[in-house]
Structure formats: structure tokens, C-alpha cells
Amino acid sequence: MNSTFRLFVLGVACLPLGLTGCGLESHPAYSPDVRYGVRSDPIVMAAPKLADERVDPDRPGVLPMMRFDDIFKPDHPYHAKATAINDTILRDPMKISGPDRSQIEASLRAFFGTPAEPIINAKALGISAKVMQDLKLDDETLAMGATRYRIHCLHCHGVPGDGRGPTARWVNPHPRDFRSGTFKFASVDQKTGPRLPSRADLLRTVRLGLEGTAMPAFLLLKEEELESLVSYVIHLSIRGKAEMNVMKTDFAPDRDKGGVLDFVILNEEGPSTIPDLISGYAADNVNRWAASLESTSAITVAPYKADDMKESIKRGKQLFTGDPIHPRGKTANCVSCHTDYGRQAKFKADDWGTLVRPNNFTQGVFRGGKRPVDVYYRIHSGISGSGMNAFGGTLQPQDIWDLVNFVTVLPYPEMRRSMGVNID
Ligand code: HEC
Ligand code: HEC
DSSP, X not given: OOHHHHHHHHHHHHGGGOTTTOHHHHSOOOOTTOOOOOOOSOEEOSOOOXXXXXXXXXXXXXXXXXXXXXGGSTTSTTGGGGGGOOTTTEEXXXXXXXXXXXXXXXXXXXXXXXXXXXXXXXXXXXXXXHHHHHTTOOHHHHHHHXXXXXXXXXXXXXXXXXXXXXXXXXXXXXXXXXXXXXXXXXXXXXXXXXXXXXXXXXXXXXXXXXXXXXXXXOTTSOHHHHHHHHHHHHHHHHHHHHHHHHHHHSEEEEGGGTTEEEEOOOOTTSOOSHHHHHHHHHHHHHHHXXXXXXXXGBOOOOOOOOOOHHHHHHHHHHHHHOOSOOTTSOOOOGGGTSGGGGTTOOBEEOTTSSEEOOOOGGGOOOTTOOSHHHHXXXXXXXXXXXXXXXXXXXXXXXXXXXXXXXXXHTTOHHHHHHTTOOOO
């Protein structure tokens, strides 16, 4: 029976069940032959300072990098410095030998399955049943997530969650690469260092989309489907990060062999095989996700002390620009990145090897949500991977509210006038 005919028969068989009644027909699974594959695009080794800041974005079709050699193309943003880029900045995983790459792939498959049968092998990874349950990483949920992901997300985020689906090169900002385990929009306290988002944060992103970007809202999906998509994103992220960890940490360039990446054992007391190393990284990654679910990980949002709005906005501006000096002599120097309130902000390289531009506040677009509390989260804990740092450790909660009040008034000329804010 050829496949078109099979689909036709299935379609007819589904008719009496109604359009949504036939899960099989509307959400076909991946073919069992599809593989996540083993990583071939370059790994950003250190927060890149590859390109000078630039006024123009990357041209459509250029980023994200698919292969290391992309940097030598004339329209690539890193082109001017391409010859200076070495393994400490960008690592080419194609320099890992064929047998080592096969071993990485085989162990990842043993722990994480395939797109048709995604799993988190809790037993092999030594992960507790409670953590699996809290993170909703059971086989059934992952299987549902994979079928929905295949239809709704794959063309942007790619089969392994590499942010390199067929659409990815044509939208800016580019779809998230889940494999670095870095996510931008979280309500998790990150003033002491980067942490993962909670499930609720991812659910918000998938349900409502990210304003001003190509990331759509999936409001029409059922709650159960949204939950399964979040589980599947977490699955891809844990898998991709374990792969990145081993490639980044346990291989070193051999200068005598033209920079071929050799497997090296750095810690004699630790695990000494590729599968054991991957298993250790994966277990760590799962536990980091679990930690972000704890209620104690959430940002504590101090209640806004309602005082004179005009005064609050004035203090916000003082913090933002340092001019005139804030009453407590504080400055947050937001203008150092958000030049001219973002109107002249330059594009910079981000942690994914793509470009990002500090927000232009006169446009009133807030990717992570424009409720005051969303803006509070961003200022308190920064935007991971983008270079926007966390201010929760240096500013008082009321300072953060002053900044929220200031930046949210900027898009509206009339309101700026009535609040006495001059930005020209
Ligand atoms: C048309 C392309 C497109 C499609 C389809 C798409 N996304 Fe995205 N997604 C994006 C872009 C672009 C971003 C990054 C925006 C940014 O960097 O600000 C993103 C970011 C994300 C993020 C990261 C948010 C963060 O905090 O860093 C998650 C999670 C995500 N998408 C999940 C999904 C899921 C799940 C689906 C399918 C249900 C999906 N996306 C479909 C384009 C897409
Ligand atoms: C080191 C550079 C840097 C500094 C300093 C900085 N930002 Fe940002 N900020 C960024 C970048 C880059 C983005 C864009 C991130 C993105 O869209 O992915 C951003 C985005 C934002 C956003 C938009 C969030 C959203 O949901 O789209 C807000 C709000 C913001 N910054 C506020 C501030 C405030 C207030 C300060 C000072 C306390 C500040 N930033 C200091 C780099 C910076």
C-alpha cells in the first residue's frame, strides 16, 4: 500500500470521528527513520566579541551559522574578523573524528530516544521519579509533544531544537536554539547568575508568543497540548545541552593534526567514557530544570509603593541616564546599551552567535510581555544570552519600579509631555 493511499484510507476512516476526533490523522508522528543527528554547526565557546557593534542587522539568509565556514562568506557579520576566529571563540564540531561523533550520537540516542520515540531515560541517568513527574517528562507527554512540535514548531526551531529549521534564516530575531539551555524570558531570580525558566515561563511564551518577533501565539491549542510542547522543548534542551557540554568540555584541539578535536580526559577521578560524561551532564541539566520549578526560585516582586508617578518617572530617568544625578547617587547606566533610549542602539553578537539589538523604548514593543511585572522581571534578572544583565543585585525594588514607570511611558509622546519627560 503506497503512502498516499494509506493516508487516504486513514482520512476516510477518520471522517465519522469528526475533524478533531482523529488524533492519528491530524497529528502524524515522525517517521521512525528520522534522527536528531549529531551536531554539525559551530559552538559558541565564549560570549563572542566577534564583530564590532553594527548599525545594520544581518541580511536575510545569512544567520544562524549552519557550518563553521559560513564566517568566511563576505556578507557574514563576522567576516571582517573571520581569520582571527579560533577554537577558543567558535568550535567546529566537524573536527571531532567520525568514530567519536558516532559514539556521541549513539549515547544520546540511548538516553533521549528518537523524534518518533522521544524519552528521558530516567533509570540510566539516575533521575528520581518525582523530578520526572514534576517536569512532566514521561514518555506519553513527550510523544504528544513531538507530534505537535513537528507540525507547529519544527520549521523554525528545527528537528533537534537547533533553531535552524528551514524558516529560521529568514526571520530576525532568529528562532531560539534550545541546545544551549539558555532562554531569555523568565520569572526566575537570576541576580546571582543565569538559571533556567520555569515551566510556567515557557508556557507563557508558547501560549502568547513573543511580541515583535516571528514567534507566534498558540492560544488555540488545548492546554494539554501546550503542556506537552513545553515538556518536549525541555527534552530537546536537555539533550542538546548534554551534547554541547561534552563537545565543549571533553575535546581539545590537536595543533599537530591541524586542529582536529581529540577526546581528552581532564578529570582523572571523574567519568572517563563519552556515555558516562553525557549521562552526568544530562542529569545535571535535568536537575537545573527542576530547581527552577521551586517556588523559592521565583523573583520576589516587591509591591509598588504608590507615590507621585511624576517623581517616580523622574527618578527612573535619572537611573537610566545618570543625568541629572539620582537623589541617592545611584546609576544603572542603561543608556550604555540602550543608546538614545534605544533609538540609536547598535546590534551586538549574542550567546547564540546571532545578533541582538537593545530595545528601542520609543516603539513600545516588549518581547517578554508589557505588563509592568514583565518589565520588572527583565530589569531584575536580565535577559539571558542577550547581554542584558541583571540589576536585582544592585538596585532596590523601588528603583526597579521607577525604571519600569520610566520605560513604559517612553512610547507615548503625549504622556511624556504630561509627565515632564524630555528625550529629544
Ligand atoms: C515562525 C517561526 C517560529 C515558530 C513557528 C515557532 N517559533 Fe518559537 N521562537 C521563534 C523566534 C523568532 C524566537 C526568538 C525570539 C527572540 O529571540 O526574542 C522563538 C523563541 C522561542 C522560545 C524561547 C523563549 C525564550 O525565553 O528564550 C521557545 C521556548 C519557543 N520559541 C517555543 C516554540 C514552540 C514550542 C513552538 C511551536 C508550538 C514555536 N516556538 C514555534 C520563532 C518561531
Ligand atoms: C549590556 C547591555 C544592556 C544594558 C546595560 C541594559 N540593557 Fe536592556 N536590553 C539589552 C538588550 C541586548 C536587549 C534586547 C534583548 C532581546 O530583545 O533579546 C534589552 C532589552 C531590554 C528590555 C526589553 C525587554 C523585552 O521584553 O523586550 C527592557 C525593558 C530593558 N532592556 C530595560 C533595561 C533597563 C531599564 C536597563 C538599565 C537598568 C537596561 N535595560 C540595561 C541590553 C542592555
